[in-house]
Amino acid sequence: MLVDSILAGYALFMTPAAIGLTLLGVLFGLVVGALPGLGPLMGIILLLPVAIGLPPVAAMGFLIAIFVGGSCGGSISAILLRIPGTPLAAATLFDGYPMAQKGRASDAIGIAISASALGGLFGGGVLILLAPALAQFASNFAPPEYAALAVTGLIAIAVISEGSLLKGLIAGCFGLLLATIGTDEFSTGYRFTFDTHHMLNGFHIVAVVVGLFAISEMAHQTMGNDLLKKPKIDIARPGFGSVLLTLKHWKNLLRSSTIGAFFGALPGAGGVISSFTSYAVAKAAAGPDEKYGEGEEGGVVATESANNATVGGTLVPSLALGIPGDASSAMLIGALLILGYFPGPTLFEQQPEIVGGIFLVYLTSNVFLLIAGILATPLFVYVLRVPKSYLIPIVLLLCTIGTFALQASVFDLLVMFGFGLVGILLRAASYPLSPIVIGIILGPLLENNLRRSLLISQDGYWIFVERPVSLILIIVNLLLIAGSIWFAVRKKSKAADKVPVSD
Amino acid sequence: MTMRKKHIGWMVVAFFVAIIAVVFQQIYTSMTEQGIASGGPYDNAAAYPAAVAILIGILVLLQAGLGLLRALPPSDEENEAISLARLKRPAGLLLIFGIYLALLGPLGYHLTTAPMIFAVMVLCGMRIALVTIAVSVVIAFVLAFAFEVFLKVVLPGGIFALNIPW
Incomplete structure (x- = not known):
């Protein structure tokens, strides 16, 4: 089945459009990853409107490649500027920047790219082996299991998101509510449409996400004092010898990739947690002569292999269950839905060629990352010199054209702007935005399966505890919430204990 | 003048309270008129959004309660002051972008x-110079070319129907 799926996907992948866009996606991902304040999510958001007009495998190749490139790109600015382009690369600067200070910037970037690509390929292996098995297991799921699973996905994201659990849950529920706007699938009634035809299908997810993330981020960027700053950076030229330098740390590479893929497969955990955990584990396992934090190659290998292996891991629940691991994979699910494909066991059963094509674009994007990343590093260094005063209007313009291109609708632009204001308000009050996107994606899955469960149930809501898998998921949800509250209370009491007594 | 972070927190609480109010206003008017606000799981399209809105209400209430508890004495984070002068530039950006979006339909992309790119660049501190004007025009045309030629997107032409036949 797996081989058939990959062979069927091979035909869809071996087109100039799919291969070219995968390469382009990697390059664009590296650029948005390297630029502080952007990152893979922003890259996916900005080019999602472009992708949805493409053939499915080419479109997914483009977006997945941005995810892969963007997850690595942040290391370039972390190493050269001591500013991680994305939070994913925050742990990379511990050793990457000291390496650059010692005159080994090219080696550090080369190792970061090689470790990312190799970690990504490891994550690809995990994806190819685990996703079909998980989809097979989930093919026995009925509406109660899916409803419980959607709640688990949402709670996991809310628990692990930045800020408090409460704020994460509020944001997630806000996403669920946004997903109800439009025509109800069951009763065909209109909900929250305010008698306007523009809202019959609800808000377009791209307009909402572009507003929430991109517009609010650009407004946030203008508050900085570095808008005209052109960082002075020496050109770095890594070579393919970096692969050998990386492979010298093969144990670390394997261990960190495993950690990355594991955390990726857990909804909500993501690359930041996996890269910091891998770094901590690598440091703990290091020999006495390895000085982590002072320019040790192993530090870069650990963090970069982990955060790119996370991408492969993240795609496992996204493809097999339709449950996104983070906001970026939520956007990938959104893209699949817009393209007319429903992630989950049905996708594996009915459109194996799409699944196979996605596996291939993911693996290929990591190979391209290694080759194009090393060859094009001087270009990314040059991009880092572009001041923000140029980037901000370009991003705003990309947001505008991209959102307009969705349906040639000015209404979508107003939605984008409105959600930009909402995003600014929520960010200012430290509310995480990712749970909103996850809520929008999971909303229909939750509501439809909840209502279907009640329709087939003889005992109302008891159906959720009568079925073993949904009961286990409900217990997991309760444990997640209880654990999160316990950790928050413990953190507070520890912080209170540390407050010095004044004279 | 400054604004404290806790004030922004209260603005968010007010935002969610308004959202909840809209949900129930719609349930008791539009959805009731359509006959989709009652019945079983198949017919009742209002039960789920109502449940989510109630859940948001409970969570917001808890958040507000925690906010009040923290208010005595205020935590450093809650008491963090944001100078209104620092918000001038983001406000200016939103104003420029809002005007741009409002005029995009009637006047068209070109x-x-x-002018929007130029205004944002000047807002970001660039000098009003020929280079800034040239860069603005080049960015606008390059992106228009990329989207119209490669991606076949028809950009808004406005009342003058200004579209470049590339």
């Missing part, structure tokens, strides 16, 4: 985009 008449509005370069």
